[in-house]
Amino acid sequence: MSRHSDLDLGLVVRGHGRHYIVEDSEGQRRVCHPRGKKSDCVVGDEVRWAPSGSDEGVIEAVEPRRNLLFRQDEWKTKSFAANVDQLLILVAVEPVFSESQLCRALIAAEAAGIPSTIALNKTDLPGSEAARERLAPYRAMGLNMLEIALKGEPQASIEQLTPWLSGKRSFVMGPSGTGKSTLINLLIPDAKAQVGDISQALNSGRHTTTTTQWYWVDGERQSALIDSPGFQEFGVRQVEPAQLPLLMPDLRAHADHCRFYNCTHQHEPGCGVRAAVEAGQISASRYRIYGEILAELTAKRW
Ligand SMILES: Nc1nc2c(ncn2[C@@H]2O[C@H](COP(=O)(O)OP(=O)(O)OP(=O)(O)O)[C@@H](O)[C@H]2O)c(=O)[nH]1
Ligand SMILES: [Zn+2]
Numbered sequence: 001m002s003r004h005s006d007l008d009l010g011l012v013v014r015g016h017g018r019h020y021i022v023e024d025s026e027g028q029r030r031v032c033h034p035r036g037k038k039s040d041c042v043v044g045d046e047v048r049w050a051p052s053g054s055d056e057g058v059i060e061a062v063e064p065r066r067n068l069l070f071r072q073d074e075w076k077t078k079s080f081a082a083n084v085d086q087l088l089i090l091v092a093v094e095p096v097f098s099e100s101q102l103c104r105a106l107i108a109a110e111a112a113g114i115p116s117t118i119a120l121n122k123t124d125l126p127g128s129e130a131a132r133e134r135l136a137p138y139r140a141m142g143l144n145m146l147e148i149a150l151k152g153e154p155q156a157s158i159e160q161l162t163p164w165l166s167g168k169r170s171f172v173m174g175p176s177g178t179g180k181s182t183l184i185n186l187l188i189p190d191a192k193a194q195v196g197d198i199s200q201a202l203n204s205g206r207h208t209t210t211t212t213q214w215y216w217v218d219g220e221r222q223s224a225l226i227d228s229p230g231f232q233e234f235g236v237r238q239v240e241p242a243q244l245p246l247l248m249p250d251l252r253a254h255a256d257h258c259r260f261y262n263c264t265h266q267h268e269p270g271c272g273v274r275a276a277v278e279a280g281q282i283s284a285s286r287y288r289i290y291g292e293i294l295a296e297l298t299a300k301r302w
Pocket of ligand 2: 268
């Protein structure tokens with residue numbers, strides 16, 4: 001047992017520089033400061049904290065994490081959230097989503113051991129058949145898929161999403177213009193108030209669109225939506241090159257049919273992955289994206 005185990009447990013619901021908002025078991029929120037570098041934390045962390053002054057607190061320790069969702073590019077690492085139950089990747093019929101960013105988000109989630117669901121929004125628009133086709137490889141590899149029209153069919157969309165969200169901490173990610181704000185406002189009628197209270201405490205109203213937000217979906221505080229910007233420029237440098245195909249379920253299914261145990265699935269003879277691409281069992285675009293990410297991961301680091 002840690003020496004802080006007699007302190008209250010709290011949940012980090014927002015981070016802003018070196019300040020955090022910590023929610024206690026009664027749902028009360030307060031600004032907390034970490035004690036020392038060791039107690040650096042991210043949204044979703046469970047922390048041991050002690051009151052300081054009249055209404056603030058000190059974070060003494062961060063409890064061990066179940067998982068950590070993050071992206072890592074050449075120069076920096078950005079942690080999105082800890083202790084996430086599931087990832088919702090929101091894409092839309094319009095604007096057309098980047099398949100490369102989609103793949104990267106899925107790989108980061110897989111590497112963190114977090115299951116993903118893809119929700120296709122704006123299915124009321126005429127291009128929905130083409131979008132469905134682009135997502136066919138993802139459906140085929142067993143990913144959970146939802147189809148929604150948050151503006152067009154709000155009630156049906158709520159009915160699709162609610163059981164999926166129930167009792168879970170769901171991290172939502174999606175490119176700009178996909179309908180993320182529409183989703184939050186539809187599912188969480190008091191979303192503005194939840195963010196506003198925090199922004200006031202942190203005096204950080206201007207930054208609400210650049211930091212991760214925690215929303216409780218229900219009054220009992222059992223289901224949460226965690227909203228974060230940062231779907232673009234999604235680096236996955238945390239992944240070892242040899243691990244990459246194992247984090248892509250469609251490639252993984254064929255990777256053990258290769259002649260060489262350390263096959264990179266690029267140009268080796270007797271490659272099961274390339275044979276599957278040629279046979280149409282792995283989509284050409286997924287294979288191309290695999291090659292691009294692999295090149296990034298194996299590029300010389302100075
Ligand atoms: N046709 C259609 N339009 C939708 C639907 N859902 C959202 N939209 C529209 O898509 C646009 C973008 O929605 P937002 O919710 O602002 O998207 P966002 O992802 O929050 O975008 P950013 O604020 O740029 O991050 C808005 O004009 C919405 O009205 C839908 O189901 N069908
Ligand atoms: Zn191979």
